Amino acid sequence: SQELEQSPQSLIVQEGKNLTINCTSSKTLYGLYWYKQKYGEGLIFLMMLQKGGEEKSHEKITAKLDEKKQQSSLHITASQPSHAGIYLCGAELLNTGNQFYFGTGTSLTVIP
Amino acid sequence: EAGVAQSPRYKIIEKRQSVAFWCNPISGHATLYWYQQILGQGPKLLIQFQNNGVVDDSQLPKDRFSAERLKGVDSTLKIQPAKLEDSAVYLCASSPYLRGAGTGELFFGEGSRLTVL
Numbered sequence: 001s002q003e004l005e006q007s008p009q010s011l012i013v014q015e016g017k018n019l020t021i022n023c024t025s026s027k028t029l030y031g032l033y034w035y036k037q038k039y040g041e042g043l044i045f046l047m048m049l050q051k052g053g054e055e056k057s058h059e060k061i062t063a064k065l066d067e068k069k070q071q072s073s074l075h076i077t078a079s080q081p082s083h084a085g086i087y088l089c090g091a092e093l094l095n096t097g098n099q100f101y102f103g104t105g106t107s108l109t110v111i112p
Numbered sequence: 113e114a115g116v117a118q119s120p121r122y123k124i125i126e127k128r129q130s131v132a133f134w135c136n137p138i139s140g141h142a143t144l145y146w147y148q149q150i151l152g153q154g155p156k157l158l159i160q161f162q163n164n165g166v167v168d169d170s171q172l173p174k175d176r177f178s179a180e181r182l183k184g185v186d187s188t189l190k191i192q193p194a195k196l197e198d199s200a201v202y203l204c205a206s207s208p209y210l211r212g213a214g215t216g217e218l219f220f221g222e223g224s225r226l227t228v229l
Contacts, residue, residue, distance in 0.1 A: 040223075
């Protein structure tokens with residue numbers, strides 16, 4: 001079973017369009033992290049959310065945490081080709097011995 | 113500040129051969145992780161060290177995988193003998209924090225891509 005599920009699995013959008021990626025946890029979250037990965041490279045940290053209702057933005061990327069639903073969403077406004085890559089959510093989950101889990105990943109393609 | 117260093121970046125071996133990956137975390141980082149990322153999937157934790165002690169290795173296939181972190185700094189991950197399904201990217205990450213209660217981000221190396229033929 002997968003502790004963190006992401007949707008959609010893949011996304012192809014036209015440049016300039018908005019998009020949303022979701023991450024849902026099966027267990028209580030301690031903190032929710034968003035990372036971006038380009039093919040063949042390591043993970044780049046985007047942002048961390050810790051409190052229910054928290055919302056953070058970095059350039060055109062905004063992430064929110066819904067603690068009650070154990071969900072986070074990542075929203076990209078006016079997408080650009082530079083946004084292409086794999087987006088991964090990660091979290092420490094309650095009662096897992098402080099393991100850091102990753103979601104299944106969302107592959108984003110932005111068509112110029 | 114230097115990032116997490118990993119080597120080799122790429123390795124191609126035949127099944128039943130052995131391979132070793134090396135990781136040098138960011139200086140002073142207490143926690144070190146090895147993840148396995150199979151193409152199209154999210155990273156899966158193999159082993160977690162805090163300083164030179166193992167915190168979690170529950171998902172490490174111990175019949176063929178081993179890892180050590182001598183002196184609480186560098187770490188080596190070994191696979192012996194390799195199987196076809198071990199083809200993946202092996203990611204090393206470090207953190208200055210002792211884990212617990214959302215204590216902060218992980219810093220990743222660029223990964224070591226293993227192909228087993």
